[in-house]
Amino acid sequence: MKKSTLFITTICVLLVILSGCGDNSTHTSEKSNTENPTTVAVAVLNNYPPLIYKDQGQLSGMDYDILNAIAKHENLALEYKEMKFDGFFAALQARQADVAASGITITDERKEIVDFTDVYYESGLVLVTRNDSSIETFEDLKDKTIVATNGSTTHEMAKEVAAQYDAKSKALKETDTVYLDVENGYSDALIMNRPPLLYKMKVSGDNNKLKIVGENLTIDRYAYAVSKDKPELKEKLNSGLQKIKISGEYDEIVDKWLSE
Incomplete structure (x- = not known):
């Protein structure tokens, strides 16, 4: 009888341990997805309001808000690199940046050296x-x-x-x-x-x-410039842009910065 009781107790303990391990495995997977985002270097201006600029020492603006909203949906960790506009495309080609953003207009000449995301705003x-x-x-x-x-x-x-x-x-x-x-x-x-x-x-x-x-x-079309060797990143940015348009986040951001 004592042996039976000991056997049943052992089985129960094992089941509890296995059950606990199963839960930990699931949480670790979800946590890993959140804690290990893809790092993306983004070349930006810091003096181009309302698209992107420094406000009390912190980057701000429409491009900044759109990119951060996309990053949340696509599990991206954005590292902003402030530089002059004429250094953007050289930085992308030299792999010093993955993306460039600051009201960049799509042109045929630029398409020869970088890729562009879908259009996110039209201006002139x-x-x-x-x-x-x-x-x-x-x-x-x-x-x-x-x-x-x-x-x-x-x-x-x-x-x-x-x-x-x-x-x-x-x-x-x-x-x-x-x-x-x-x-x-x-x-x-x-x-x-x-x-x-x-x-x-x-x-x-x-x-x-x-x-x-x-x-x-x-009539100019704004898009984010992406290094030609980052096609997967371009798809992620397009996917995130579509998601924030569907959710309404995009409209809220544009209205915040460009309402007249």
Whole structure:
């Protein structure tokens, strides 16, 4: 009788141990999926509001929020690398970054060296002058200087507009210095993407010194640039983008940053 009791007790103990092991295995698997995300190096600007910029020492903006929302859905750990725009594509080719994000426009030339995700926003370029400028039309640009950000589509457009209207163009490395160049009278006009320009004018309030001349010069499609040797990452970003659009997170983020 004692042997039977001991046998039954032993069996029960074993069942409890095995049951506990089974539970631990499941939790470990789920925990592992959360604790071991794929690390992704993201090249960004830190001075391009409202898309991405530093706010009290922390990155913020629409691109930042969209990428972080995608990362949560796709188990990605994003490591942001702040650099100048003209260094983005070299960083992707040199594998110093996996993704670049800061209102990047898709162009055929860029497609030759990097891949792009699905489009996440459509915008356009605009011509901008000081409020007190005599420039009211593109014809008024004759002999004037147009400034833009080096390495960007704004610089390419500045050169095109300058050639068409007998003006001069120049490029600066930092977006915020492009604004200052016109505000301080060193250049007569600038070319800028509409969202950051509207945001700057909005937050400047009564101190705004800039105005838009004419209509949009282009219709631009924003996407995230991805290293060509990271096709799986591109698919994850597209998958995450689709998920946040379906969930409504995408609309909430865009409304937060770009509502007029």
